[in-house]
Amino acid sequence: MEDLASKFLAKYKDNFLKKLKNTDNNSVISSLRNTSGNDQNFINQVIQLKNEHCYIYYNNDHLQSLILETLNLALIYDNIDKEVSKQSENKKADEIDHEEILIKELLRYFKDDFFKWTNQPDCSSCGKNDNQQFLRGERPNTEEFNRDSKCGHVEVYKCNSCGAITRFPRYNSPAVLLETRQGRCGEWAALFTYILVSFQIRTRYIWNKEDHVWCEYFNTKEKRWIHLDSCEKAYDEPHIYARNWNKKMSYVIGFSDTGIADLSKKYVDNVNKGNMINRSSMRNDEEMYKLVTALNNDIRSSYPPDLHFSLHQEDEKEYLNLNYPNGSPTKTHDFDTKGRQSGSAEWVSSRGEGGN
Secondary structure (H helix, E strand, O other), X not given: OHHHHHHHHHHHHHHHHHHHHOOOHHXXXXXXXXXXXXXXXXXXXXXXXXXXXXXXXXXXXXXXXXXXXXXXXXXXXXHHHHHHHHHHOXXXXXXXXXXXXXXXXXHHHHHXXXXXXXXXXXXXXXXXXXXXXXXXXXXXXXXXXXXXXXXXXXXXXXXXXXXXXXXXXXOOOHHXXXXXXXXXXXXXXXXXXXXXXXXXXXXXXXXXXXOEEEEEEEEOOOOEEEXXXXXXXXXXXXXXXXXXXXXOEOOEEEEEOOEEEEOHHHHOOOOOHHHEOOOOOOOOHXXXXXXXXXXXXXXXXXXXXXXXXXXXXXXXXXXXXXXXXXXXXXXOOOOOOXXXXXXXXXXXXXXXXXXX
């Protein structure tokens, strides 16, 4: 039986690689763009996100070193050692998930000790932020652009206490965010994702079409991708958005250095149909599957055949688990608090994430 399975797998691999060789990914994407019912702007947006999050930072050794030099590693590892000792009291050594302990400590450290949530910036003159009035959004000036060429938007505020004008650039560069240590969802997810990368954790950046971002890591002990939200200090709570925030969502897509994945069925809750926004950007799920496959083949075009096939197998396994679930290992629980915890009440309410 094992010999038959091995022969079948070898044949499947051979057919996959032959099909891959004969497929023009650019033609596939062009065809998807021209298919009635597919939104070209959405396709272009996904491609842009792929270019931003699948290549740029993952192999930047200098940036990884800078991050590790900036973090308080002594505190982090001291807390890890304490947790390992605590778990050792009732677990065998091989039952302790050291990777999970590291991730949870990084979540705690990042939210409690390192990064700051910004509803509005501190006044550049008097230092207060409780009387800041938003005036307008602008493009970055020369100094801001030179600091981070990926910064596309700047919020401008006026302090009603002293009259000073304060600019709040929405930076994306992890190197810059290491210095500013403040922001909202985008800044939190961008830097925390790369902190995980710096610890050699297999990580992917998660984008929701309805304006939220977070990340996941691949747990090597459990062999699955686990949800992380540094804003909420949330671990393995994929339904926090639909069930707790009452957030309405359509598409959720993951981006890593080795590929992308449509994770909508992991995060958009089937239980509460009222939170499911019509997925109208693509004609149907099959068209979305074609887009993801074509983009993955493009990302992996220079990979050795064995690695490309191995990643394809991972993709297919995850796709089957999401679309034909047989139970879930996710530890989603009943929440003590209702609605989003990060951000001001007014801001959370304006985004429809208050849990009502």
